[in-house]
Amino acid sequence: ADLPALVIPADLLGTPATKSKPAAVDAKPPMRGTASPSRHEGTEAVGDAPARRRDRVSASRPAPAAEATAPTEPTGVTTVDADRIVGQQDVELVAEGQAVLKRDRSVLTADRIVYREALDEVEAEGNVTLRRGEDRLAGPKVQLRLDEQTGTLDSPTYEIHRISRKGGISRPITGSGEASVIRFEGENQYRLEDATWSTCQPQDPDWYIKAGELELDYDREIGVARHSTVVFQDVPIFYMPWAEFPLVAQRKSGFLPPTFGTSNKSGVELTAPYYWNIAPNYDATLVPRYISRRGLQLGGQYRYLTETMQGTTSLEWLSSDSVTGQSNRAAGSIRHQQNFGYGLSGSLDLNGVSDKEYFEDLSSRLALSAQTNLLRQGVLSYSSGSWWSASALAQSFQTLSGERPYRRLPQFTLGGNRLVWGGGEFNLATEYVRFAHPDANKPEGSRITLNPSVQFPLGTAAYTLTPKFGVHYTRYDLSTPLTVGEESITRAVPTFSLDGAMVFERETVWGGRDMIQTLEPRLYYVNVPYRDQSDIPNFDSGLFDFNFAQIFSENIFSGGDRIANANQLTAAVTSRMIDAETGVERLRAALGQRFYFEDQRVTLPGFAARTGRRTDILASLGGRIGKITTLDAGWQYSPEDRQTERFNADLRFQPAFAKVVNLGYRYTRDVLRDVDIAAQWPLGGRWYGVARYNRSLRDHRVTEALGGLEYDADCWVFRVVVHRYATNAEDVTQAIFLQLELDGLASVGSSPLDLLRRTVGGYGTINQPMADPVFGRE
């Protein structure tokens, strides 16, 4: 779910807590002046009686500076302005006819105002309007004590404006409505009876909360409604006996927007998450999900964050599934990270499901149903902060489909990295690991690796030359050897590499901006002698993908079971366009190839050795190619076969917020050929369309398709999304989601927003039209 970020409160961090109550917007020093009302004459023409002259009178009460509570603030002055003012000084002032009473930023207007200075009390009748800054309250009759800010206003309509600051984005929020009576209970505190509240336009709101009693606390920015109903387009949709809601779209306990949907796996579905904001750094979400065909599923998530630890625990449970007849179908996960101090830290990542089909049947998320193994691991790491570090790991898996992997029970590592002999860099990697396998016919065993190396970087900013020498020593103790008598195998391989790079630059202008263009040729030579490794089982080795990271690695294999023999040279050149003003890299192009001076002799079981003396050519181009266009493309070409081995290109065209088209094409020879189109586009009026289409041209199959419509009315958003994706070779999951989000009331989004953000790159949430300053658009 899309939940707000947890924050550690300042007082937990040991720093003094900042004042919790925001400073009063306008301080109101008590007015106890004794100066007599001064009079002045003014003339004003009034619309329907142009001939009649009207004398306006005003009374002003400056407070003596000596009595002002805050000398730096403007002193509280009460002025009364009206067509007629009568009354006795210091006792009662009666102002009639367009009467205006002002104190600091507060302005009260009415047909008739009675001001009793001694009591600091005001009574007003007839077209009463109370304004303070942008806030506005109006009614036929008010009674107020100015200093205490207490009193009542009959049959009011009100508008209260605040700025919401959420995730560094600020936007104005207006709460408005009407009531039978509003009681002022001190600054920023209002209690309303038979009241409504809405974030829509005050006139004829599309939705509102109607409550028997409503408290608006603008200090804590919380509203409390009792006996309340949510009314949408004049239709009551939700009754709440008691509910708290955020006045300024802050993180707040409450119901998240419910999602209604149907799917071919579950029938009709209704999810109504409840968010419990326990503390700024702890929260929980309870997710009851009614699935018509299967039953009621209960889900929950608990998150915490402190200075030394953070984590999330999630659990889902379906007591009995009426489709499969299984009882207690469940999924759970625990993620925990902890810093014990002194360089010691640990983490836990435990995941599990009750049965292998759980995600396929019950998850509406592709990221879950596309998994084959669920991780279960614990890690303890130590870092000295200077030059060495160590770790201990226990790792296992729950396998949902396919082959079961090896478990590392346990793995210990010790690593070091320090400067030696003035400019040299010594590196040490050691590992002890015991590989266990749940299948009895798989070889098990332990492996010790010592891999010290030393490198001497030479050169300047313009060129570098780095020779590196290393030894890779490994010892295996096998419980079931591959060949008879070989319980223990040792292998020692010296390695040598030489890495040379140069950097050229030039100043240029591109797209109307000053740029620095670089040209960075690089040569990388590796020499590793051959060692026979055919007796060594394969626990954790595999071939690296062929890419730029791989051609600058010593070994073509990942893992520790195979050290490839090498006598090879990589040649590559990179060019970057860097904005001279900001240092931001705008575009990068690269070209590279590797040349072999000897044949591959070390192979993985079941894999043939390479033939040929040179690799495919790698090319890439990525970055901003126009004002609104970005490209990310990679190409792998085989000169031997004169064929493209791999090609992918992603083009994004984003002219404005919530207006984006992504075009993608991915090709790997004999493996895949996919097209991927994803877009969000305004359709005119208040409608937006969202779509994604991902098709495997090779398998003639749609792997994922999504279509949606969003309607943005100022204070609410409606979304309908149809989603279809492949769950396994024959099966697809199809679902429809409907969501109504009332802005400000249930301001934390949930599915299908998650889904839209994941499936449509550059998706903009239409009712929050301001980009995230860090992770949003540039």
Place this chain on the structure above:
Amino acid sequence: CGFHLRGQLDMPFQRAYLNASRNDPFMNRIARQLEINGVVLTERLKEAEVVIRIINIKRERDILSLNRAGKAREYRLLTTLSFAVERADGTTLRPAEGIAVRRDVTYDDTQLLAKGQEEAMLYRDMEDDIAQQLVRRLAATKTDAPAAR
């Protein structure tokens, strides 16, 4: 064609405070990159001309393509670092911005451990990439904006 050998990156400050622990290998790599370019990282905030504030590091892993069985065949790995540059008194020199890099990797559940190590290698590669881009951006920071000394 106008290309010339690059000179030393001209860092606009000599003494910086990095608000991150060098116990973290990624942060240590960033610190190394700064030191290579002649920046002294101070122990205390007060001793520094600028504060490099690492705001957030986000690592994501999204499915890029599926095989016939609806299981992941390729993943896209994403690393995003957001940072801001401030003066020692807390005023902003360079407001928060992000550096995002990504790498694609094929997935094969019969080679789970190997793929895990390959992903770890790619994350390190991305972190080196980010560290270099960060230093480039820091080198372009204007420290002589009004109100500075």
